Amino acid sequence: MPQPDVPTTDIPSELLRDELPLPEVSEIEVVRHFTRLSQLNNAIDTHFYPLGSCTMKYNPKINEAMARLDGFANIHPLQATDTVQGALALMYRLQEWLREIAGFAATSLQPAAGAQGEFAGILMIRKYHIEQGDEKRTKILVPNSAHGTNPATTTMAGLEVIEIGAGPDGEVDLAVLKAVCDEHRDTIAGMMMTIPSTLGVFEDDLLEIIETVHSVGGLMYMDGANMNALLGIAKPGEMGIDVMHYNLHKTFSTPHGGGGPGSGPVCCSEKLAPYLPGPIVTIVEPASDEHEAPLYGWQMPEKSIGRLKAFHGNFGMHVRAYAYILAYGNQLDQVARHAVLNANYLRVQLHDTYNSPYDRLCGHEFVVEGRWKDVPDVHALDISKRLIDYGIHPPTNYFPLIVPEALLIEPTETETKATLDHFVSVMKKIAEEARTNPQLLHEAPHHAPVKRVDEVRAARQLVLCCQPLPAESTSDGVSASSEPEVVA
Amino acid sequence: MGYIPHTEDDVKAMLAAIGVDSLDALFEDVPSQHRFPTLNLPEPLSELEIATTMETLSWFNLTTSHYATFLGAGAYNHYSPAIVNQLLLRGEFYSAYTPYQPEVSQGTLQATFEFQSMIAHLTGMEAANASHYDGATALAEAVTMANAIHNGKRQKVILSPTIHPQYREVVRTYHQNKPFKFSGDRSGTATLLDITDMVDENTMLVAVQYPNFLGQIEDFNELARVTKTHGALLCVVADPVALSILKPPGEFGADIVVGEGQGLGIPMSFGGPYLGFFATNSKYVRRIAGRIVGETRDLEGQRAFVMTLRPREQDIRREKATSNICTNQGLMALAACIHMAALGKHGMKRVGELCWHKAHYAADQIDALEGYSVDRSLPFFKEFVVTCPRPVNEINQSLLDDYGIIGGYDLSLDYPHRGNQMLLCVTETNPRAEIDMLVKALREIAEAS
Structure with a gap:
């Protein structure tokens, strides 16, 4: 570090720490x-x-290079929107692609990891019911085969877990589900499901499960940890799922980094879109004869559950996922x-x-x-x-x-x-x-x-x-x- | 195509082994009416095309490497030694998973242990965890921990209005369905004395920022005393770069220290991925959310590391876990660890001093300008508040258009009573010439109006 190039100012001694107990080693020692x-x-x-449920696929090197481009790595999150149109365009297109891939109406890239995406989805479901005047819907159904984050998310969102046992085939037992739905009809907020299930199978009764939960007024959350099996195979939004998260660090090849960072975008249907965490990227002015590119800006969804982290999500992961989707495109x-x-x-x-x-x-x-x-x-x-x-x-x-x-x-x-x-x-x-x-x-x-x-x-x-x-x-x-x- | 290595012959042989005649046949369990939808996405691109497309897109962003930058407010332009990025690019680190299998994860585990150690030492606390998503969510998790420590018997959380506004938003998002009462920051004008007066027997947590969002260094000794008297916990949101020279919060009575570690070797990257850190004292470690690495021995008595206190976590405790956090910011913690090791004690301290001296040099010059005044009511570190002769957005527009400078943060966005007030940030990355250019620009902008 250089010597100061400005006149120095005394630092009051009462503000100073006595010692800084950090290591002091040569650069080569640090490298080794x-x-x-x-x-x-x-x-x-x-x-x-x-490693099952973690999708440890190859992390393409080009993605690392792209995330380190000056124009992506060295921009401040609070810069004026007209100075970051490239970043906003990238986020907007990624929102659109993720929405398209899973068959939904809208996306928020804000969640920092899958668990935070789940948290967003459950908060959205809860807030939706509250806005409908349905305050007593506080129960979330969770299969006993679910990832631990599902029940933990439910509790963290202030809701109650009802565990649904598996049948002999390991799948959600439809009879049990129907009985539980009957018993708790008016208090069910929704259900969390992983598709394909954590056993790696497409549940035979999937559509009926969704219909059963919907029939008592509940909403369906899909844990998208296993989306690697569904890309271009089926769109959860078209099968009746109301809200789901992706793990960009699983399905879209962004590295796991020895435990993180991840990125857990959340997608949802039209009726839940106003509740998405925000801000999200929107088109402020469409492209015109004068401006061949649209003007992008921030928007807080109308009834948003709020902000889940400072700034706009793990943008560096968005860049990598964007590069990955470009490589495969419609294939x-x-x-x-x-x-x-x-x-x-x-x-x-x-x-x-x-x-x-x-x-x-x-x-x-x-x-x-x-x-x-x-x-x-x-x-x-x-x-x-x-x-x-x-x-x-x-x-x-x-x-x-x-x-x-x-x-x-x-x-x-x-x-x-x-x-x-x-x-x-x-x-x-x-x-x-x-x-x-x-x-x-x-x-x-x-x-x-x-x-x-x-x-x-x-x-x-x-x-x-x-x-x-x-x-x-x-x-x-x-x-x-x-x-x-x-x-x- | 893409990153799929199969030859046609491979696919044929594998399908034959499985006993199906096509890839389509692998998906018979998917409801037929929903099977194989169209994907409305662009045509696939080669690597060269990807690089060109994305480089072009990146040119539409003005970067801090081409523009003098005085914008901080929670994300900072600090220098990171070249070895940080070099080492971070080792595939053994970044393409590894969470170290659930300690025998083949000692690298990640030991580095995490070292990160925890450095954070504990920097904050003056006894223990730290392996990371949170960012400073804001670390603060939200501090509220969860305070609630758990008080067994849910206290409802009040006092938030200083000089905590980063987005952090306070995140805390409210996290706890929107809880019976907690957040107070202290509604009007945005409460002073430290006001905050201190609010502490009572129903308070679970008092949270403040150090230096605060306005860059100021407040004296929390009395607040810490009063907080303790009432049995509440004190959480300090700290800037780790400032802690290189300032008294660590552990010394003035913090029970929890959280913060944003981005300044420790992590690029600004438009807001993420960043690094939430979380430190506390040993009596509370069993209440920490998220991963913690501990030192132990292997069966032959050799020193080894492992994730510990695992029964707190979601995958084991499920609905009884206090947090759902799983994936954290592991690689960012590694970046911070390498950054701190590379700069070392003296380098870290030098960065802190450079920030101090340069910020004060800038403040002195700006304070002397006609029409501008710097808030000097409290000591400050690398950020300070300037009252400007015109609205901040107008000044920033002129700084950018006419001088190529990315100006400060417009405080009226979060504090309506702070019209025309700008939060300026100066770090070791701003050479004197840039500061002088800023001063000149501000003078000319004032003269022109």
């Missing part, structure tokens, strides 16, 4: 430290990552077709080795049981950890909760047949090892940077922060003490 840390991770760029259905092809291919290949509780055509993911009757002490966790030894990131495990020892496998469309065949052979080998040498599984991983990690100790002896570094510390790594070494 974080490079070394990066090498301890599995990532899409390094390993097959069949976006190819994404879903090949994602579903890959998942079904794996499903049939694993069919004889791993028990599939719901063995039928699946969407973009499917669930198997990570357990066998003849080796009862081998668990889904052991299989997961053993996969690490073979250079494959474990699938989602122990979710959905309704399947015992669940392994939820989602290959995505960007994986080759050769990668899938390798995965199958590894999964078969592990099934064999479970019989011949189960200890190999129990003690796995053997070839990771660390052995199994003591989670109980972490929770009991809480260490959430390293001790402040000594004031004159000038060397030896950012976190003060030793780092794990790469042994893989």
Whole structure:
């Protein structure tokens, strides 16, 4: 950092802190430290990552370059709208494309992640009922196979969860749903559903479920986590869904970043459009003879639930998703077709080795049981950890909760047949090892940077922060003490 | 096409293995009347065409790299060392998922632990979490935490009117269906004394900003004392860049410190993705929303990191979780971590001092201009309030059109009693020549009117 180029002004000493306990290391040490840390991770760029419900598809490099363009990275969110027409045009078109892809009337790009998109949708449903004078509608139906965010969102929005049990096929039990709808008729605000379901299947009774909820005055929320199976295959808005969110970091290839940032745009029908979180981008002046491009500006929807975050959403993610949609355009259905092809291919290949509780055509993911009757002490966790030894990131495990020892496998469309065949052979080998040498599984991983990690100790002896570094510390790594070494 | 690697032969072989004869046949479970709709989208583009199209679009934005910028108000033009972006581009970091499998996520986990540590040290608190969406949602989550700590028995939340207006909006959005009473900021004119007088036995949380939205550094010692006396919690929304030189909120009695970490190595990017941080003291860590990384050992006794206190979170606690947060701003936390490590103690402090000196230099010059006055009633850091001779939007238009300067924030948008008041921001990225140009421009604009 440079020396001041202006006359300095005294900073009153009573305002100043005594010390700043931050590290002091050379640039090369910082580079090596974080490079070394990066090498301890599995990532899409390094390993097959069949993590169900997370859609770990390839993150195109061009998207990263586009998000870093000067004209997108270096604009201030509060600049006058006439100085950011490019950004507003991009957001407007993305709003329109997302609306078109899912068959809705309107979009808000504001939610920062899927969970915030859900939150927006449930607040919109609640506010809609209040505006109709229907204050007593406070209950949200949630299938027991749902993502944890669904019930948590409901509570966070100040509403009450009614859990709907699954039938023997893992799907929403229509008879149960009808009974619940009868019992709570006037107090049902809506229902949250994931399509295809968290088991990766298109529910047989989908349209009837939607109709049942609508018939008692409830609205349908769709958790769009699994949209990768639906792109160009079906439009939720046309099937009767009232409001849904996307995860741009799942379906539209924006990177997961080791936990975020995401982006969770929310789309809805005409009647819910006035309730969208805002502001959203609108056309202030249409294109004309004088101006060949329309003039874009901000608009707060008329009865908006309000603002969900400062400024306008995770714009950098909007840029990446925009670039991704440009790559596929009106052939976006190819994404879903090949994602579903890959998942079904794996499903049939694993069919004889791993028990599939719901063995039928699946969407973009499917669930198997990570357990066998003849080796009862081998668990889904052991299989997961053993996969690490073979250079494959474990699938989602122990979710959905309704399947015992669940392994939820989602290959995505960007994986080759050769990668899938390798995965199958590894999964078969592990099934064999479970019989011949189960200890190999129990003690796995053997070839990771660390052995199994003591989670109980972490929770009991809480260490959430390293001790402040000594004031004159000038060397030896950012976190003060030793780092794990790469042994893989 | 796109990023799908399959050959025609692959597809044929895979369909045969599945036992269907076409890709269409994979979708028989989708209701037939809704199957395969038309997508009204443009034709697909090649990578070259994507790059050209988007570059062209980006030219329609005026950027802070081409225009002298004095706009802050919650998003700041700070310099970030080149290594931050370089390291962030490592696919091992950005294309990894949430570190649910600790054995193959030690990189993300340790970096997050280091981020938590630095945030705790910077704020003077004992613990921090792995991030929130932004400063505004971190504040909204602080209200949730205060409510949980008081077991829902207190209803009042006092918001200082000098908290960022959009943050206060977000807090209200989050809690619109809750029986909470928000007070303190309705008129926009309440002083710190007024706020202090409002604290009572029904107050769960008092929230203030440091430096506040107007750039001023208020003395919260008395407020902290009164808040504690009434058993309420004090939440301070802090600028982490200012904390490089200013007293940390932990020292004057904050129970929760939240804020926006964008200034720590994250581009302004039209408002996101940014970085909400959340720090508190150890007695409340079990009430924090979101992910927390803890240090532990692996089975061989080697130091290792893992997400901990997991039973608080939505995927386990479901409807009993206090927050639904899942995806956070992980990569942004990594950016901040690298940024702080790269600048180090002395670099961070230098940035803070540069902001202070440059802002004060600018304020002195502007205050001396005919028709302008700077609010000097309280000390300020990198932002300050200027009363102008004309409405702010007119001045900004002239600054942009005639001088190529992106001017300050129009305070009358949020505070009706602050007509003609502009919030100016000066950081280490504004060289003296830019400041002098701004001063000259403001003088000429006043003379012309």
